[in-house]
Amino acid sequence: MKIKKLELFKVPPRWLFLKVETDEGISGWGEPIVEGKADTVHAAVTEMGDYLIGKDPMRIEDIFQVLYRGGFYRGGPILSSAISGIEQALWDIKGKFYNAPIYDLLGGACRDKTRVYSWIGGDRPVDVGLAAKLQVENGFTALKMNATEELHYIDSIEKVDAAIARIAAVREAVGKGIGIGIDFHGRVHKSMAKVLVKELEPYKPMFIEEPVLPENNEALKEIARHTSCPIATGERMYTRWGFKELLAQGIVDIIQPDLSHAGGILETRKIAAMAEAYDVAIAPHCPLGPIALAACLQLDTCSPNAFIQEQSLGIHYNKGSDLLDYLKDPGVFEYKDGFVNNLTGPGLGIDVDEEKVRAAAAIGHQWRNPVWRQEDGTVAEW
Ligand SMILES: [Mg+2]
Numbered sequence: 561m562k563i564k565k566l567e568l569f570k571v572p573p574r575w576l577f578l579k580v581e582t583d584e585g586i587s588g589w590g591e592p593i594v595e596g597k598a599d600t601v602h603a604a605v606t607e608m609g610d611y612l613i614g615k616d617p618m619r620i621e622d623i624f625q626v627l628y629r630g631g632f633y634r635g636g637p638i639l640s641s642a643i644s645g646i647e648q649a650l651w652d653i654k655g656k657f658y659n660a661p662i663y664d665l666l667g668g669a670c671r672d673k674t675r676v677y678s679w680i681g682g683d684r685p686v687d688v689g690l691a692a693k694l695q696v697e698n699g700f701t702a703l704k705m706n707a708t709e710e711l712h713y714i715d716s717i718e719k720v721d722a723a724i725a726r727i728a729a730v731r732e733a734v735g736k737g738i739g740i741g742i743d744f745h746g747r748v749h750k751s752m753a754k755v756l757v758k759e760l761e762p763y764k765p766m767f768i769e770e771p772v773l774p775e776n777n778e779a780l781k782e783i784a785r786h787t788s789c790p791i792a793t794g795e796r797m798y799t800r801w802g803f804k805e806l807l808a809q810g811i812v813d814i815i816q817p818d819l820s821h822a823g824g825i826l827e828t829r830k831i832a833a834m835a836e837a838y839d840v841a842i843a844p845h846c847p848l849g850p851i852a853l854a855a856c857l858q859l860d861t862c863s864p865n866a867f868i869q870e871q872s873l874g875i876h877y878n879k880g881s882d883l884l885d886y887l888k889d890p891g892v893f894e895y896k897d898g899f900v901n902n903l904t905g906p907g908l909g910i911d912v913d914e915e916k917v918r919a920a921a922a923i924g925h926q927w928r929n930p931v932w933r934q935e936d937g938t939v940a941e942w
Contacts, residue, residue: 561586561657563617566609566646570598571920572880574927575849577912578605580649582617588652589912591820591851592645594637595877596929604642612646617653620826628799628823640798640823647824648855648908655907662855662907663862666829673899674860675868677702677741679847679875680730689729692738701898702739702766702868705730707756710932710940713749720752724759731763739766739868746773746796747932747941750783757787766868767792767814767843773941780811792816795845799823803831807838814867818845819855832863846870847877850887854908861902869900877927881920888913 565581680691708723790813860866884890888911903909932940
């Protein structure tokens with residue numbers, strides 16, 4: 561079998577899909593995207609395509625080695641995301657060739673279903689209590705919310721109180737039995753993160769996410785001294801080499817690699833195994849589309865330390881199109897009592913509606929990250 565063609569589709573709300581075709585009629589799908597940089601990743605995938613045409617799609621490890629190491633310069637969001645989407649498509653092809661879900665080719669299922677969580681509120685959290693109640697009524701047993709709006713290096717106690725009040729409102733609305741993940745979104749500096757984690761402790765968060773930016777991960781040790789809440793990070797970290805120092809330092813409880821950014825399905829399986837050896841859980845990041853989610857679920861199904869999965873159904877970014885819109889059978893992602901069943905179809909286990917993808921690609925998107933500023937005009941983290 562040989563790779564014949566790569567085709568990219570930029571589709572709303574902010575995604576980029578890749579179709580890899582082979583000379584034997586089997587094709588596979590991937591989602592190579594960096595949110596806000598779809599055209600840049602498009603260019604990177606197109607460049608990598610020069611090497612891929614005519615190659616055997618079954619040799620996934622070898623192709624990864626060439627794309628990752630063969631370029632001399634490596635890593636980072638753009639190159640790693642381009643490889644990730646290509647790698648997902650190759651696994652989809654392999655699974656379809658052997659008529660098996662990908663997890664069957666990676667050791668087999670070690671669970672029957674995967675717990676999922678739902679986002680509540682948007683980037684600027686308001687009315688979160690009601691939103692939380694609604695998602696619990698929808699069957700979710702775990703939720704995630706943003707902790708706060710922009711915070712300066714040293715900020716006011718009023719802003720801290722407002723953040724705590726919102727989280728208290730959610731805890732009161734849903735009771736003790738529901739997991740609440742609190743995403744600091746890397747928008748908090750070390751000084752205020754210490755304050756926030758301490759104040760949050762009585763509300764028993766399921767985890768605190770990206771308490772600081774990943775480039776400031778050395779601060780996690782100090783922050784962790786102020787709380788017993790599990791600390792999570794990793795959505796902006798790439799490949800085994802990106803995660804190894806964090807794991808070796810023993811300062812996180814959960815890592816959140818993104819299968820469309822970290823290097824793909826097998827690379828993230830390796831990261832998950834590294835994490836397992838350090839007694840660290842994984843909760844793959846996925847505010848993306850259906851192909852990325854399918855890739856995550858394939859990994860979760862064969863990874864014993866995957867404890868929960870992010871998913872984007874109804875998320876605030878999904879304006880115009882949502883998670884299920886590009887699938888022929890959206891029932892594969894049916895959530896029941898806060899879980900999704902193992903995908904059983906071959907490859908990624910989803911059937912992409914190519915006609916809809918082509919129609920949506922004609923519309924495209926120009927999604928960009930918002931730019932936030934502090935009251936004094938300085939740039940704030942979003
Ligand atoms: Mg996050």
